[in-house]
Amino acid sequence: MYRITVIPGDGIGKEVMEAALHVLGGLDLELEFVYAEAGNECFMRCGETIPEETVKLVRRSDATLFGAVTTVPGQKSAIITLRRELDLFANLRPVKSLPGVPCLYPDLDFVIVRENTEDLYVGDEEFTADGAVARRIITRSASRRISRFAFEYAKREGWTRVTAVHKANVLKKTDGVFREEFYRVASKYPGMEAEDYYVDATAMYLITQPQEFQVLVTTNLFGDIVSDEAAGLIGGLGLAPSANIGEKNAIFEPVHGSAPQIAGKNIANPTAMILTTTLMLKHLNKTQEAQKIQKALERTLLKGIMTPDLGGNASTMEMAHAIKKEL
């Protein structure tokens, strides 16, 4: 029996979570779900975007499903807080084209491994006489840890090449450190090809030759940017799942946000959240069950049952029902 914390959050976060849990319910899984709060509605009720109680529940569970939250300017970001407090250092973002979905590249399959705890995300900023300054922190230990994660992941999943993405021609010291540690780790994996690209070049290659990529590993902010770009290649954020993984805990969330403009209309695409549950199942060593959901989702999409963002006319829950039937 696994204990799963469920944080639906705000806006479409709640809708796609309902859809994903509906699909999960079609499998014979020993999962116990515990609900927890985070985000703006939570803030309205209790004055906090990420209550200590929620952090505790996440800490004590085997895995956490996170929908999406609205973060009002000035508020503390629930997801950044969770990533840092629980030291979920690896943000795994698979980029895999889905059958039947209209997109630029119907044949992509690679993964972005994003460092999740430092870089400009440390929140170390201050105002100056004429503006502000932010500190970009890159450590050897975090660079080593994320590189090792990338190579281990590559090995386990059968990839043969890992590509580091950085801007060491400008950020000579910070990204110099990142690149150095990357190659130091690479040398421990003699069977694996290691290469590195500048982030600007990568942003272009993602468009002109994305089929070349296997496992990309990069610092926090670059990972944020290139993973959204990559989601665009396969049809948009409605399709992009992610996993925040640490030594002890893991949180699974779609890359998309709470999308207040479309919330409440039952048209949000549940695909990213459903794929997110497959990442969780794999993490819990339930690979077969993850495969079942993946296949059922693919069959559903091939039948043209999809939400309006993909050109279909199914509602969020209609998609969920169809997928559950296909299980």
Add this chain to the structure above:
Amino acid sequence: MYRITVIPGDGIGKEVMEAALHVLGGLDLELEFVYAEAGNECFMRCGETIPEETVKLVRRSDATLFGAVTTVPGQKSAIITLRRELDLFANLRPVKSLPGVPCLYPDLDFVIVRENTEDLYVGDEEFTADGAVARRIITRSASRRISRFAFEYAKREGWTRVTAVHKANVLKKTDGVFREEFYRVASKYPGMEAEDYYVDATAMYLITQPQEFQVLVTTNLFGDIVSDEAAGLIGGLGLAPSANIGEKNAIFEPVHGSAPQIAGKNIANPTAMILTTTLMLKHLNKTQEAQKIQKALERTLLKGIMTPDLGGNASTMEMAHAIKKEL
């Protein structure tokens, strides 16, 4: 008579410069060219990547054409030095599809305005006990200046919307300053629509709805990344021109680098450098001549005369000869 400093630089920089000057030679222009050195070959000869003499020549000329340089790790970057020393605060990067060129989007026409003097490009980095830290500087004055440039440019060129790109949800202070100044400037242009997006969302929208963009304005590093991405949309870096513009001086350069792997083979695509000369001609108020080159280039591409990167089999100079004939 205009005085133009010409910095061919290294690798294909020299080749595309020769091609572009060949095309320029076909017009009846009163231009005086003065050659100057920069880059790695210059470093080998004189121990400096950007000699004081070159900076002086650029300072004294009406415009400078810059090919591309190779920057060996540890060397001072010639182009970053020029941008900062001459206070070339605006980096203009038009994204315009060309006829006959195979690309994802044959109908794009927008422009990226990149702040060119601060952000993580200030080179303020130091090593720490376990890594390094870099300072990201954003000032109100530079944010205001680049925003004003973007709105003025938009007005002059007949655009109706300016979009600020930032990451103020994470960089609350630095990008908060940028966004605030952007909207403050926007309020002086009541006829113009102003909006803002997160950089990650922008990286995705550039793929899923690039036709929506008109004028994008952003900080230095985000501009670096999204402009390479945008170049990918219209067929690659071989097609992307740029202008570095200050109060007193201006340097025109293709977005691509010196590409040592293909240097010396006469296969480099001269299009970006040739388009770069049209940006220079417009800057010198020679709009008709700029148009002539643009049209001749388009006719050449439509005839299928293009370099291998675009699927053609013309050499760099064959393309240049063909364009000159079309003038």
